[in-house]
Amino acid sequence: MHLLHIDTSSQIQGSHSRNLSKKIVNKIICDHPDSKVTIRDVGMHVIPHISEATIKAFYQEEATYDEDMAKSSKLSMSLIDEVRQSDVIVLGVPMYNFGVPSTLKAYIDHIARVNHTFKFTAEGPIGLLKDKKVIVAITRGGSYSHSPQNHQDPYLKTLFSFLGLDDVTFFVAERLAMPNFAEHALLDVEKAIERLCITHK
Numbered sequence: 001m002h003l004l005h006i007d008t009s010s011q012i013q014g015s016h017s018r019n020l021s022k023k024i025v026n027k028i029i030c031d032h033p034d035s036k037v038t039i040r041d042v043g044m045h046v047i048p049h050i051s052e053a054t055i056k057a058f059y060q061e062e063a064t065y066d067e068d069m070a071k072s073s074k075l076s077m078s079l080i081d082e083v084r085q086s087d088v089i090v091l092g093v094p095m096y097n098f099g100v101p102s103t104l105k106a107y108i109d110h111i112a113r114v115n116h117t118f119k120f121t122a123e124g125p126i127g128l129l130k131d132k133k134v135i136v137a138i139t140r141g142g143s144y145s146h147s148p149q150n151h152q153d154p155y156l157k158t159l160f161s162f163l164g165l166d167d168v169t170f171f172v173a174e175r176l177a178m179p180n181f182a183e184h185a186l187l188d189v190e191k192a193i194e195r196l197c198i199t200h201k
């Protein structure tokens with residue numbers, strides 16, 4: 001099993017989303033010791049925002065690329081190849097200002113690429129990624145599970161579905177900024193991760 005482990009928090013020390021995503025990866029490795037793990041840490045090694053050259057490269061023929069377009073296209077394709085090669089994608093994602101960290105959004109803008117991870121058809125857009133499980137450790141300071149202000153996990157569900165990935169599991173630890181709740185919230189999620197059972201295709 002090939003795991004792609006993506007961390008997105010800008011915090012390194014004491015990051016809850018990093019701790020939980022690591023626990024998910026460790027649980028899968030424990031169950032499948034022959035697993036291979038690729039780490040993509042967009043919190044520590046920030047992916048640049050897409051540029052005009054990136055967008056031109058997305059929509060133009062390769063024969064028309066200049067140097068900037070070729071460079072942008074190469075970065076996007078290398079990130080997409082990492083995703084394609086994975087069977088399971090594990091992410092650690094904190095809520096920042098009601099949504100996902102911009103580190104993750106910058107990454108997403110490179111991997112959501114027309115004719116590579118989705119395409120337009122007469123019936124509308126369809127996702128081109130298939131047969132992957134996505135598991136996300138969601139963390140947040142407040143309580144937003146049932147709130148219309150939550151643009152974190154609902155956004156990720158929409159995005160992954162757009163790319164063809166509908167097998168998405170969320171482990172949600174919230175109220176982490178509330179001292180009376182944080183410890184229990186983390187323990188509950190850690191117990192749920194212990195029960196995680198991923199089977200080979």
Ligand SMILES: Cc1cc2nc3c(=O)[nH]c(=O)nc-3n(C[C@H](O)[C@H](O)[C@H](O)COP(=O)(O)O)c2cc1C
Pocket residue numbers: 009010011014015016017018093094095096097098099139140141142143144176177
């Ligand atoms: C820049 C920033 C913005 C945040 N915005 C929100 C927010 O909108 N809602 C919320 O519930 N928590 C918010 N938080 C709290 C984090 O989601 C929470 O501390 C989470 O555990 C951070 O993940 P990490 O521990 O992996 O870094 C924010 C934290 C930071 C640093």
